[in-house]
Amino acid sequence: MTTATEDRKFTVADFASSQDVRWCPGCGDYSVLAAVKKVLAEEGIPPEQYAFISGIGCSSRFPYYMNTYGMHSIHGRATAVATGFKIVRPDMQTWVITGDGDALSIGGNHTIHTIRRNVDLKILLFNNEIYGLTKGQYSPTSPQGKVTKSTPFGSIDDPLHPLSIALGANASFVARAVDMHPKHLMGVLRRAHHHKGTAFVEIYQNCNIFNDGAFSHAQDRKLRADNVVELVHGEPLVFGAKLDKGVVLDGQNLRVVTIGEDGFTKDDLLVHDEKADLSIHFRMARMRSPEFPDAIGVIRCVERPTYDGMVNAQIENVIAKRGRGDLQELITGRSTWDVAEVDEDE
């Protein structure tokens, strides 16, 4: 349905639409937009081969700013819209843009079903732990006790943990990145782009208007090193400004140790395996500062057939076995009778 890539080369500008970007000045969304455009420009697939589908929220304005096919749908339903889209058009690179409210509050159910089906979508969840567009109510990811417009005395809900939910739904790809670290973010986006299946990426995103600093531990250049561990497949979990800290497995539990203290060496540390058991990734994804460093990077990446692939393969199989359907045969069915000109019976 589309023209060949030939030898077209793309720049960031090719992916920018003509619409003015309307987020608040300073919003973390800007850096994610920039990162996505850069990654796509590098990847060399033409803009018309992409579709960006979003729900409703500040972050969900994203598609308007991309010079691709796009839909700003309704609140919480982006993954469901994208599922139908991708089933029909497995050839399109399909990205979903969503927020913590959009994907985990009203859209929570579609999120888990999309993930368990492993529809080949790249889902970017802009987690700012707040409802931005509606001007600052707590969201499912806001920490307990959060004072917001709708919780003047502090929220009481235990927060949902996006990656736990994704892993509980048997996600084939789960990653985390931080808006303010474009280089690392771009690396994660690139990996998501190349994953066949649902790539679920949580992005810590600062809403400087309604929830400024929610992720300062992971964003701030100074705090970051001690509060975040960058996962690399096959490498031990080392972190700290001096790279002297690490995570070890202690019986059934994880523990942070200092290399060189209590006899711990680098060799004792947990080594990251993107293809390990779900429960191991579950545990890593749940590490959270200050007790643990937050894990960023690709936490899980395994192969699993994609839903859109299987839907279409099933059709191809049936056609391969039985041949294309004969429409006349179909509507005629198996049990018919003929009516001739009426003549008296018996």
Next chain:
Amino acid sequence: MTTATEDRKFTVADFASSQDVRWCPGCGDYSVLAAVKKVLAEEGIPPEQYAFISGIGCSSRFPYYMNTYGMHSIHGRATAVATGFKIVRPDMQTWVITGDGDALSIGGNHTIHTIRRNVDLKILLFNNEIYGLTKGQYSPTSPQGKVTKSTPFGSIDDPLHPLSIALGANASFVARAVDMHPKHLMGVLRRAHHHKGTAFVEIYQNCNIFNDGAFSHAQDRKLRADNVVELVHGEPLVFGAKLDKGVVLDGQNLRVVTIGEDGFTKDDLLVHDEKADLSIHFRMARMRSPEFPDAIGVIRCVERPTYDGMVNAQIENVIAKRGRGDLQELITGRSTWDVAEVDEDE
């Protein structure tokens, strides 16, 4: 609002409504109904202190058969209805009856939000891996490849795992039981009843009409011993007809061993701890025959403040600190002016 229990004693009959039970003969729902009535009769709380709230599905007819307060609501929304109910009436024993379609398909989002909030509800999920009431379509828990009316060529969806989803939402109580083993089931129901918070119980339930034998490995008296491990807090994971098998932790992974073989003794086995880390329960809950025995019993039980408790405590705190609100003061607000009879100004 209710009369004291005094020394009323209750029988199963006290909990039975006058309505004829209308499930298919042989349906697993009957045994769950019987077990619930027995447990409640034992517990000695009067029927009027209970509310059973359900969604839509075969199993959701349950409340009609209980002589308690009850609501057969709409598809997928039972937990949300029950949340409102329980917040207003924390004094009522509130049970939710739901099916795999009701709780995990259309109602999946309410399920995870109820669990993460830890509303004090007993949720019984009748998992028959099929849509019963609509006459046999595959459900989110049906295994891949399932041939049903809506999947004549086999389903392609990777199934949702109910307890993984619950644990991903930080459930405070998670258990599993089997319809055909009333004694064990009753034990689990009793534990659920006494748990303060969301008690999420998956019940393997046979739909003998549309999905007969889906759980025969756990139901059949002969197969059962080798395919199921009964978890007991503080006890090792032993199973098998001869009680000669067990589960051990092998590095990061679980493994089934035979006691006495390869040097394994009972002491090597994993000991069940209901209060362990979520990720450990996550791993146990996912054990599935034939590779592993399915874990039944209480998998997780930890204390966490209940949502309904916190909502009401917050109100009490505010009242304790500030006193009951003065209605006149409220509507008058802080900025008023007086209008006298008009007289020309200046």
Next chain:
Amino acid sequence: MSVDSPSHGPAKATMDLHSATVRFAGDSGDGMQLTGMQFTNTSAIFGNDVSTFPDFPAEIRAPAGTVYGVSGFQLHFSSEDIFTPGDELDTLVAMNPAALKMNIAELKKGGILITNLDSFNDQNLKLAGYSHSPLVDGSLDNYRVHSVRMTEATLKAVEELEALRKEEGKEFSLSKKDAARCKNFFALGLVCWLYGRKMDPIVQFINDKFAKKADVRDANLRVLNAGFYYGETAEIFQNNFKVRKAALPPGKYREMRGNEALALGLTVASQLAGKPLFYGSYPITPATDILHELAKHKSFGVRTFQAEDEIAAIASTIGAAFAGTLAATASSGPGVALKGEAMGLAVMLELPLIIINVQRGGPSTGLPTKTEQADLLQAILGRNGECPMVVLAAARPTECFDIAIQAARIAFRSMTPVLVLTDGYLANSTEPWLVPDVSSLDPIEVEHPTEPNGPDGAYLPYKRDEWLARPWALPGTPGLMHRIGGLEKAAETGNVSYDPSNHERMVQMRQAKVDKVAEYLPEQEVFGQEDAETLVIGWGGTYGALREACTMLRAKGHKVSHAHLRCLNPFPRNLGEIIKRHKRVLVPELNGGQLCMLLRAKYLVDAQSITKIKGRPFMVTELYERIEAMMTDKTNGK
């Protein structure tokens, strides 16, 4: 029931009838649906016009013998054109007391009642709520009652087979319980004799179905014959009946059920348009069968998606439409309610998709297995904002095929979602269908731009054509990248716009686009309009009953005509004129008067409602009486 058929008086030998209505009723487990369908089949093959109406219990398999476990299948067959499954029953087969209890009220006076006497034991009588047997207390004196020991006769027939097998030195695999389950074929054989039906198609069916189970096959065949011979030999029947062939247009026919017709229509439409069907749906009675049927059509490229709920179902359908294919979703009452928000999005996006509502009894969960027409106003007016959508309604089971194709044509031509209304009655009823020749069907034209349509190489996704439709650029097309969404959009560019005048213009534009559909749809036809004073306006599944009632009324000299709407929004362009030609407008509906309200508002005509909200179709006679009463009531009308 046909108008002038003589009621069954006493007679000998074979009596000629114009038509007859038979209902098989029994326990859910008694196989009544199968029995009814087989009788239908043989009648159709014989050459009658037929119309059927199954009536399921809400429970999957309620305990045997209870009234709520009763399953029924009604069949009307005739030597003339018929449109309904019949009102009153000429013959009722009641396999147990509960079936008798639930159905006897509809047996006409002097009608034939056939019961399975073996099932009238104390337990079953009690389950049905009888304190003593109605067969002996005189309460059935108005009927010609034939109590037959069917179970016994069935067992005996099977025993003979068993004996035969043993003689041949063979095993016999049927238990006594299995044997007893054949008794529906006894009833079927008996009724075949009663109406002089050839049993060849049934024999064929049994041979096919039980090809691999010789014992079951032969048992059923024996029992079937036993039933037939019982009628012929037993002294209890004074005569049997004959309903001659109908004068149907010649050609190849098949039985067709509404839901199946809809599914076939969607698949055919997709082939006519060259756009493989995407069908996103969540199971719900009585719409689920469409999913079941379409799931089989993989060799036509049909992709069915069983979504996690109705919202995901329509959302995925919207995604599929954006992706550039024929996309449809279906549901019923509660499920359609859930789709409301997304339907609004579809209207805003101006994408072609089909939303089907197989209506059932409401409100809320209501009466899930029963029929009703109470979602019309929801369909037309039930969304937030000014949110117009084309609304079509099928009038008879086989028309569901045509309406699906028409919906696709409109959706593509006008770039609009189209809502199709059917109902539980249409969904499950069958009638003979003259199978069309697919090569004679017009292709459905769909265009996709490949070049920019605006100045400076810009693509204007909301530029409009003569039907006010916007262009449909296929994702993947170079140079036509664009973004659409639920916020109000600027005319032509489709960019987000908060401009007040633009909003008003766009609201009017969306309305005008829907209104314009009337320009290319056929004009409204009227049945029997020449001299009519009274116009009966209907829509949807009541067509047959209205048509037969009006035929009766006209036969009795009443000046009445009948207009049945297929497009409810917009109304046919000549409807106003038609209304003006009549002195009185009556609007029978299976709701509280919803179409009537729309007609009153639009045409300012004092249209009067005839309503029925019982989860059941209109009966022809009740319509006849009510219309007649209102026609002669001087207090209504203009």
Next chain:
Amino acid sequence: MSVDSPSHGPAKATMDLHSATVRFAGDSGDGMQLTGMQFTNTSAIFGNDVSTFPDFPAEIRAPAGTVYGVSGFQLHFSSEDIFTPGDELDTLVAMNPAALKMNIAELKKGGILITNLDSFNDQNLKLAGYSHSPLVDGSLDNYRVHSVRMTEATLKAVEELEALRKEEGKEFSLSKKDAARCKNFFALGLVCWLYGRKMDPIVQFINDKFAKKADVRDANLRVLNAGFYYGETAEIFQNNFKVRKAALPPGKYREMRGNEALALGLTVASQLAGKPLFYGSYPITPATDILHELAKHKSFGVRTFQAEDEIAAIASTIGAAFAGTLAATASSGPGVALKGEAMGLAVMLELPLIIINVQRGGPSTGLPTKTEQADLLQAILGRNGECPMVVLAAARPTECFDIAIQAARIAFRSMTPVLVLTDGYLANSTEPWLVPDVSSLDPIEVEHPTEPNGPDGAYLPYKRDEWLARPWALPGTPGLMHRIGGLEKAAETGNVSYDPSNHERMVQMRQAKVDKVAEYLPEQEVFGQEDAETLVIGWGGTYGALREACTMLRAKGHKVSHAHLRCLNPFPRNLGEIIKRHKRVLVPELNGGQLCMLLRAKYLVDAQSITKIKGRPFMVTELYERIEAMMTDKTNGK
């Protein structure tokens, strides 16, 4: 604008005006809402009648200087009773070019335009889409333009303060950027001078708000004064104006916004009924403020539940109602659409609950921050099945308080869900409110049975009283255990029933119950009906504009009266009679003619629509003109 106020002609010193309309417009970050509210406050305290209308951008904080980042606050203050925030502006304050661009069209000819000249730099002009400054190209010749270097003046005032502080040897904490942010108080001071307003309440406000930030406080106070003195001393203003006190009923007043009034009404209703409020909601513009307000009311036992979506919000509300308390939920367009299925359940359960729809521009996401009335038909007819619900609509911001209480009364008395319609205009507009004495409000009576009401000690949950309401047994009450649900229920017992006649009876019963509410609601009042030929019927937030337009029309000798409906379903019992008394019925609405359609259908009257679908309220003058035109048009009317 009041009818006969003289337009501002050239004059000296102070001119008397009956009323004036002022709009403050600037960047979202410019504090225009606060400025407007302070000016409102001082006007109200002075004794004017006031009415306000804020107009927010859809973006949270769009980039500075863009047209889509413009925020406005309009205020109408008067010496007479007023009902609207005014049509055309007498004075426009435009803090930057974008604000000028977006608002100038509404400034009346000869009106005063005050701009911040410092913001008219090249970048801002470009952002606003001006190729060159409108201040110098003659395009504003029709207005009295006052370009003031506000930023500079502000900075100077703050510098003086800084110098002072330094003299005192103190630190000064404001950066230059902080200082510049005070400029809205300069504008406010200037406008206070222009309309001779006392600044005491503003000074008080600044003192309170910045009590802990002395530098900010003093800077703002200085800048405020600087603005005032600028008006007084600079030679550019030829005169200032005075709007005298209005003859308001004496008593204690406060400013009241629609959403706040609704929240207070709910809390008061809960106290009057002795049933602590449960409020389940999911945030959505423009309904969210109700949640924000109610979340503060914990000391009244109010439990707010921010649900995961709108479906959970209403489902929890239904649960809370079943639990026995006053339960309410609110949303807007897309969110209300999602609640449709659960509303059906509430109708079936016959539980008392309140559903609020703060309408916004639709369809779909539409114009989220703009006002519209296009959800009326959805409210009344937009559910599956015959699913009637009482529908009320508030007519003015302060009436939201009363309507909440009335909704609770009806819900409890008739055991029915009640849907309350307001809109974005009512939600955010303010007017002075004569604070009622709560002890004078009638308590709301609620009864709960404690004893069985049926034979043999049975509890019949669907037995009905004189209003056809069913009893409301509190869970926990011994002996009254019962089950309710969405399937059709048997009369009285409430058990599941598939009986056809029972279904029809129950459908009719639910309808009759809603209809009966009209019997105890007040009759419809008509404004100016004596001699009227034309009846203007309205509903909801258009009240003020309709009332002022009709007043103007009557003043001009037109025979017109105005009926404004508070209950849309059922209609007031005397509405039919009122309509009959008039020759012509006109129905102005901010939609495509929805109430008009209902009136035509029900009363068979040739009511004519006056529609506006621009996301904005009616202006009085446009209504005046359109009504006048239609009154003199011979082609319409009966």
